Amino acid sequence: MRSRRNARKTGTEKAAQLLMVMGEQGAANVLKLLRNDEVQKIGAEMTYMGEMSTDEVNLVLRSFLDQCSTDDSISIEAGRYTKDVLIQALGSEAAESILEKITLGGNTRGLDSLKWMEPQLIAGIIENEHPQIQAIVVSYLGAELSGEVLTYLPENSVVELCIRMAEMEPIDPAALEELNSSLEKQVEGVVSKQSSEMGGAKNVANIFNTLEKSFEESIISKITESNNETAMRIQEEMFVFDDLKKIPDKDFQLVLREVATDVLVLALKGADKALEEKVLRNMSTRAAEIFTEDMEGLGPVKVTEVETAQKEILVATKQLADSDKIVLSVDSGAMIG
The missing domain is CATH 1.10.220.30 (Flagellar motor switch protein FliG, alpha-alpha superhelical domain)
Structure with missing residues (x-):
C-alpha cells in the first residue's frame, strides 16, 4: 500500500529519491541523459534531502516499479539518444x-x-x-x-x-x-x-x-x-603507412597495443628507419629488445605480405582515429583557444 506522504511528493522529489537509491554511478548515468534544467532541479532536491530509512528506500523502489508496470511505453528522445549511442x-x-x-x-x-x-x-x-x-x-x-x-x-x-x-x-x-x-x-x-x-x-x-x-x-x-x-x-x-611517423607518441602507443607483434614485424620489413625507431621508442626496453631480435630474424618475405600487414595496421589506426581515441598528426590535434 502506497504512503500518503509519497503520493504527495512531486515528480522532481521522487526522481531525486530514486537517484539517491541508485548509487553514484547509476545516478550519474541517468543524469547524463537529462536536460540541463532537469539536472538542476533534481540536483537541488538531492542536495537538501535528508537520510532515508529502509522503509522509505523500499517505498521509492516499489513506487518506481509500479509506475513502470502501468506505463505502456517509456518516453525517450530517440533521435538524440541514437546519435549519442552511435558516436x-x-x-x-x-x-x-x-x-x-x-x-x-x-x-x-x-x-x-x-x-x-x-x-x-x-x-x-x-x-x-x-x-x-x-x-x-x-x-x-x-x-x-x-x-x-x-x-x-x-x-x-x-x-x-x-x-x-x-x-x-x-x-x-x-x-x-x-x-x-x-x-x-x-x-x-x-x-x-x-x-x-x-x-x-x-x-x-x-x-x-x-x-x-x-x-x-x-x-x-x-x-x-x-x-x-x-x-x-x-x-x-590519404593516410599511408609512412604517415604513422606523424602520430604523437602518446597516441602511437595506443596503436601499438592494437597490433599483433608478428604483424608489426612484417609491416616494418624495408620500412623507413625513422618509423622503426619510433616503434622502438614507444616500447618498453625489454619489448624493444625482443622486437629487434624478431626483426633481425625475419627472412625474405613477399612484398604482398608486407603490404597486407601494413594495411592491417592502417585499418586499426584509422578506426582509432575515427573513434576520436587518437589524432593522426600533431597538427590535427591542435587546440584553438
Missing part, C-alpha cells in the same frame, strides 16, 4: 555517415541492396551506366566494397570515375531520380527529396587505402595526368 560506439565521423544514411530511410533501398552483391556483379551492373551514375553508386558502397568493384572496371574508366567522385557535390533529387531510373530493373528504390553527400576527395582516398598498392599507384598516376589538382586533393586525404 560513442563508432566515433563522430562514422556515426555521422550512418546517421546520414538512416535519415534517407527507404530512399536508399536500391543502393543498399547492391551491398549484398558480389563486387564483380555490381561492376557489371554499372559498367555501361553514365560515369556520374557510376560515381554515385561506388561512393555509396563504402571504402572496402568500392575498392573491390573498381578492380573489375576498365582502368581507363576508373580514372574518370575517381575524379568525378572526388569532385562530387551533394546529390540533388534529379540525380537520384536518374539513378533510380537507371537501376529500376536491378534494384528497388525511391527518389530522395533531400541532398546527400556521398562523394568527395576523402571518400576516394578511403577507397584507395583499401586497394593493392600497384593498382592504387597506377590509378593515382593517371588521375594526376588528367587532373593534377584533383589528384593532389585525394593524396592529401
Whole structure:
C-alpha cells in the first residue's frame, strides 16, 4: 500500500529519491541523459534531502516499479539518444555517415541492396551506366566494397570515375531520380527529396587505402595526368603507412597495443628507419629488445605480405582515429583557444 506522504511528493522529489537509491554511478548515468534544467532541479532536491530509512528506500523502489508496470511505453528522445549511442560506439565521423544514411530511410533501398552483391556483379551492373551514375553508386558502397568493384572496371574508366567522385557535390533529387531510373530493373528504390553527400576527395582516398598498392599507384598516376589538382586533393586525404611517423607518441602507443607483434614485424620489413625507431621508442626496453631480435630474424618475405600487414595496421589506426581515441598528426590535434 502506497504512503500518503509519497503520493504527495512531486515528480522532481521522487526522481531525486530514486537517484539517491541508485548509487553514484547509476545516478550519474541517468543524469547524463537529462536536460540541463532537469539536472538542476533534481540536483537541488538531492542536495537538501535528508537520510532515508529502509522503509522509505523500499517505498521509492516499489513506487518506481509500479509506475513502470502501468506505463505502456517509456518516453525517450530517440533521435538524440541514437546519435549519442552511435558516436560513442563508432566515433563522430562514422556515426555521422550512418546517421546520414538512416535519415534517407527507404530512399536508399536500391543502393543498399547492391551491398549484398558480389563486387564483380555490381561492376557489371554499372559498367555501361553514365560515369556520374557510376560515381554515385561506388561512393555509396563504402571504402572496402568500392575498392573491390573498381578492380573489375576498365582502368581507363576508373580514372574518370575517381575524379568525378572526388569532385562530387551533394546529390540533388534529379540525380537520384536518374539513378533510380537507371537501376529500376536491378534494384528497388525511391527518389530522395533531400541532398546527400556521398562523394568527395576523402571518400576516394578511403577507397584507395583499401586497394593493392600497384593498382592504387597506377590509378593515382593517371588521375594526376588528367587532373593534377584533383589528384593532389585525394593524396592529401590519404593516410599511408609512412604517415604513422606523424602520430604523437602518446597516441602511437595506443596503436601499438592494437597490433599483433608478428604483424608489426612484417609491416616494418624495408620500412623507413625513422618509423622503426619510433616503434622502438614507444616500447618498453625489454619489448624493444625482443622486437629487434624478431626483426633481425625475419627472412625474405613477399612484398604482398608486407603490404597486407601494413594495411592491417592502417585499418586499426584509422578506426582509432575515427573513434576520436587518437589524432593522426600533431597538427590535427591542435587546440584553438
